[in-house]
Amino acid sequence: xxxxxxxxxxxxxxxxxxxxxxxxxxxxxxxxxxxxxxxxxxxxxxxxxxxxxxxxxxxxxxxxxxxxxxxxxxxxxxxxxxxxxxxxxxxxxxxxxxxxxxxxxxxxxxxxxxxxxxxxxxxxxxxxxxxxxxxxxxxxxxxxxxxxxxxxxxxxxxxxxxxxxxxxxxxxxxxxxxxxxxxxxxxxxxxxxxxxxxxxxxxxxxxxxxxxxxxxxxxxxxxxxxxxxxxxxxxxxxxxxxxxxxxxxxxxxxxxxxxxxxxxxxxxxxxxxxxxxxxxxxxxxxxxxxxxxxxxxxxxxxxxxxxxxxxxxxxxxxxxxxxxxxxxxxxxxxxx
Numbered sequence: 001x002x003x004x005x006x007x008x009x010x011x012x013x014x015x016x017x018x019x020x021x022x023x024x025x026x027x028x029x030x031x032x033x034x035x036x037x038x039x040x041x042x043x044x045x046x047x048x049x050x051x052x053x054x055x056x057x058x059x060x061x062x063x064x065x066x067x068x069x070x071x072x073x074x075x076x077x078x079x080x081x082x083x084x085x086x087x088x089x090x091x092x093x094x095x096x097x098x099x100x101x102x103x104x105x106x107x108x109x110x111x112x113x114x115x116x117x118x119x120x121x122x123x124x125x126x127x128x129x130x131x132x133x134x135x136x137x138x139x140x141x142x143x144x145x146x147x148x149x150x151x152x153x154x155x156x157x158x159x160x161x162x163x164x165x166x167x168x169x170x171x172x173x174x175x176x177x178x179x180x181x182x183x184x185x186x187x188x189x190x191x192x193x194x195x196x197x198x199x200x201x202x203x204x205x206x207x208x209x210x211x212x213x214x215x216x217x218x219x220x221x222x223x224x225x226x227x228x229x230x231x232x233x234x235x236x237x238x239x240x241x242x243x244x245x246x247x248x249x250x251x252x253x254x255x256x257x258x259x260x261x262x263x264x265x266x267x268x269x270x271x272x273x274x275x276x277x278x279x280x281x282x283x284x285x286x287x288x289x290x291x292x293x294x295x296x297x298x299x300x301x302x303x304x305x306x307x308x309x310x311x312x313x314x315x316x317x318x319x320x321x322x323x324x325x326x327x328x329x330x331x332x333x334x335x336x
Contacts, residue, residue, distance in 0.1 A: 013082065015075065016061075023064040023071045025078055033060060035085035036078060046096050047077065073100065083126045098130070098317055120163040122215040123170070127163040131315045134160060140307035141275065146265065148276045148297050150254075151311025152330070157277040158251050162211040165247035165273075169229060174271065175245040176228065179208040180264070182235040182255045205232050208251060235260055244269035253278035255285055258292030265296070281330065 016024040027033035037044050037057060044062065048055040051070055056063040064074050077099040084095050118135050120127040129135045134156055140147045141164040149157050165177045209232070212221050224230040235256060250256065250264050253276045261276060268274050278293040285291055301308045313327040 013079070017071075021065075021071065023075060024058075025062045025064070025075060027060050027062075030060060032082055032085055033062075035089075035091060036062070036081050038091060043081070043091055043096060046093060047074065047100075050096065050100055051077075080128060083128075087125045120160070120167055122163055122166055123217065123220075124215050127160065127215070129160065130156070130317045133309060133311050133315050134317075137309045137311075138164065140309060141273070144305060144307040145268065145272070146274045146276070146300070146303075146306040147309065148293075148300065148306065149309040149311065150278055150280055150293060150297065151309075152279055152281060152313060152316060154317060155311035155315040156317055157311065158207065158249070159211050159214070161249050161275045161277065162208070163215055165249065166212070166215055168247055169224075174247050174273075176243075176247070177230045178238075178243060178246055178248040179205065179212075179230070179232045179251065180235050180238060180249065181205055181208065181251045182253075182260065205234070208232055208249075235264060238264055238267055241267050242269040243267045243272050243274070246272045247275075248272065249275045249277065251277050252282075253296075254280050254283045254291050254293045256292055257285070257290050258295050261292040261296045265300075 012028045014026040014028075016026065018024075027036075038046075041057060044055050044057060051074055053070055053074060054065045055074070056065065062078065064071055077096070080099040081091055081095060084099075085091050118129045118138050120138065129138050133151075137147070137149060137157070138160055141161060147161075151157060162177075162179070165174075168174045169177055209221075212230070221230065225232070235250065246269070248264075248267065250261070253261060255278075256264070264276070265274055276293070276296060278291075280291070280293060283291045297308050297310075300306045313324075313330060
C-alpha cells in the first residue's frame with residue numbers, strides 16, 4: 001500500500017491508494033467529514049448512487065471500492081464538496097450533482113496544481129471550471145481584453161464571468177462591474193414601462209442579479225450598487241459611454257443586433273474588459289438573421305487580444321438531464 005499525502009493547499013486531506021483499486025480519503029477534521037457525509041450519510045449515499053460505485057465510511061475516512069476507474073472523479077468531487085462545506089456550512093444535492101457533472105476532473109490531467117489555478121474564490125463560495133472549455137474561458141477572462149462566448153444555457157458563461165469580475169473588483173484590479181442585457185421583450189422602449197429606470201429593467205436583468213447573490217452577500221451587493229461599483233443596465237444605456245477600469249458583461253448577446261454589439265465593444269477604455277455572451281439557439285429577435293453574435297465571432301476571431309470560446313451540450317453544468325435536452329434539440333434543429 002502506498003501513501004500519497006495531499007498537498008497542504010487542498011483541504012488537509014490525505015489519500016491512500018491500494019493495489020485492488022481502492023482509495024481511502026482520510027480527513028483531519030471530523031467536523032468537515034460529517035459535513036461531507038451529510039445527515040445519516042445522505043450525501044455519501046447520493047454520491048454513491050450517481051457514480052454507481054461502492055463508498056464506505058470508516059473512522060475518519062471515506063473509502064472508494066470497485067469504482068471502475070472512477071477513483072479520480074470521486075476524489076475530486078469530494079475535494080469540491082469539502083470546499084463547499086467550508087465556505088457555506090452545508091452541502092446541497094445540487095452541489096453533489098455539480099461536482100460530478102464534468103466538474104473538477106480532467107482525466108488527462110493528474111496535476112492538482114493545474115486544477116487549483118482555475119479556482120475562483122469569492123466571498124460565498126469557490127467556483128471551479130467544470131470542463132476544458134470552461135477552463136479555457138476562465139483563462140481568457142483573466143488574460144484577454146475582449147471575450148466572445150457562445151453556447152447553450154447552463155454552460156456557465158455568465159456565472160463564471162461574474163465570478164471573475166467580482167474577484168477583480170474586490171482585489172481592486174478594476175473599479176466597476178457593468179452588467180448589461182438587451183431588453184428585447186420590451187423592444188428596449190423602456191420609457192413606456194412604469195417606474196424608475198431600475199424598476200423598468202430589473203425583470204430583464206434578474207439572471208445577472210442571481211449570479212451576484214450566489215457569490216456575494218445581498219447587503220454588500222446593494223451597497224456596491226448604490227455607490228456605483230456595480231452597475232446593471234440595459235444595452236440601450238451603454239451608447240456614448242467610455243468604460244474605463246471596468247469589467248463589462250453583455251449577457252444574452254444573441255438578442256443584440258450587429259450594430260448594438262459593435263457599439264458595446266467600442267465602449268472599451270483603459271484597463272477594461274468586455275465580455276459578450278450568448279446562446280445562438282435562443283434568438284428572440286423578430287428576424288433571427290439580425291443577431292450580431294455569430295458575425296462578431298467571425299469578424300473578430302482573428303485578433304490576438306480577443307478570445308472566442310464556443311460551448312456545447314457537454315459543458316452544461318446543471319442537472320444531467322439538461323445536457324441531454326440541449327443535445328436533443330440541437331440534433332433536431334440540425335436535421336430540419
